[in-house]
Structure formats: structure tokens, C-alpha cells
Amino acid sequence: xxxxxxxxxxxxxxxxxLSLTCAVYGGSFSEYYWNWIRQPPxxxxxxxxxINHSGSTNYNPSLKSRVTMxxxxxxxxxxxxxxxxxxxxxxxxxxxxxxYSSDWVYYYMDVWGKGTTVTVxx
Amino acid sequence: SELTQDPAVSVALGRTVRIxxxxxxxxxxxASWHQQKPGQAPVLVIYGQNNRPSGIPDRFSGSTSGNTxxxxxxxxxxxxxxxxxxxxxxxxxxHVVFGGGTKLTVL
Numbered sequence: 001x002x003x004x005x006x007x008x009x010x011x012x013x014x015x016x017x018l019s020l021t022c023a024v025y026g027g028s029f030s031e032y033y034w035n036w037i038r039q040p041p042x043x044x045x046x047x048x049x050x051i052n053h054s055g056s057t058n059y060n061p062s063l064k065s066r067v068t069m070x071x072x073x074x075x076x077x078x079x080x081x082x083x084x085x086x087x088x089x090x091x092x093x094x095x096x097x098x099x100y101s102s103d104w105v106y107y108y109m110d111v112w113g114k115g116t117t118v119t120v121x122x
Numbered sequence: 123s124e125l126t127q128d129p130a131v132s133v134a135l136g137r138t139v140r141i142x143x144x145x146x147x148x149x150x151x152x153a154s155w156h157q158q159k160p161g162q163a164p165v166l167v168i169y170g171q172n173n174r175p176s177g178i179p180d181r182f183s184g185s186t187s188g189n190t191x192x193x194x195x196x197x198x199x200x201x202x203x204x205x206x207x208x209x210x211x212x213x214x215x216x217h218v219v220f221g222g223g224t225k226l227t228v229l
Contacts, residue, residue, distance in 0.1 A: 047219065058216055060217060107211055109166060
């Protein structure tokens, strides 16, 4: 059974860089896309971006200037960095595995991490 | 958001409820549906044309017509009370977009 275990700093000051990592246990790493998603307190889910095993990325246009995702295939891990954080970046951050078809017609997050609460406060 | 959901829907215990998701991208890309209970990570309940992951009860079903995807719960149970989110590629195909979510109350 595939599991995603995520970790990273939970308390940041404004202007710092958020850094999270998600490790994949079980299953293939190369056959999927890997996503980061966040959820501000009391609000809905927001897609941050996606990455595959070769490092190909797509980012949410609203966050693109501050987001970098990377992969370490040897460790089956992928990471998120978000620079210049503000209080608006306070959220639960989730990593997720994505199954997909080559034309994107089928695209779904079938395994989720438990989430990491990140608070930005001075 | 490019995917529009009703903020809240209610259903009587044991009755059928439909939760909808509208967006132009759904004419090309299938939506998937995720259930989220308070304090928990989302869980995939429907993907593709009408597919359920292992362990999801068969009272959950999905369909798409034109620009609208629907999640139907036939015989809603108390444990189905949750937030439901649809998600798919956006109209450009280059990004992913979530609907705003629907809070389902089972009366």
C-alpha cells in the first residue's frame, strides 16, 4: 500500500522560505505525477503545482513566481519551496500522488499525505 | 475558480443527493471527486467516467454531461456528511483547478 509521508517547518516568519518534503513509500515513483496542494484555514483546496520523476513541472500561475518543486528519484522524494511567505500562505499543505492519462483527460489524486500545518506569523 | 460548485447542499438520511461541478474544461477533461471530513486529508471517491477506488461504497457514482460533472450519493448515510471537491485540468490543460467545494449536510 502506497503511503506519502511529509515533513517540514511548521512556523515561519514573513519573508522566509517554506520548505516541505514528501517521501513515497511503496509503489512506483516514475509512473505518476506528484502534486502539492494547500488549504487555508476554513477555506477550500488550492493546487500549488505538479512534478514528475524527470523534473517536469507546472505551477499555479498565481504562485509561479515564488514556487519551486524538485525531485530526488533515488530517495523517492519530492519537495516544495515557497519563497517570501506572508500570512496569506498560512495553510495545511498536502502532497498527493496523481494518476493520469497522457492527454490529461484522466487526472486524479489517488493518494494523499496527511498534511502539514504551516503558520506564518511574526 | 474555473470550476463552480454550490457551497452547501443538504439531504435527508437515506435519500439521494447530487452534487454538481460546472466548468468549460469538463467538456474535455474528466473531473475527479474528493471527500474531506474535518481535520482529515481529502479522499478520492470518484474518478474518470464513473470509477470508484477500492473501499469506496457503491452508493457513490459519477457522471458528466456537457460542462457539468455530477457526484451522486444514492441512499446518503450519516458518515457521508463532509466537504466534497471536484478537480480537473483547467481549460488550457496546463494547470489543475479545484472547485470551491460543497458542504454536504445529512439531515
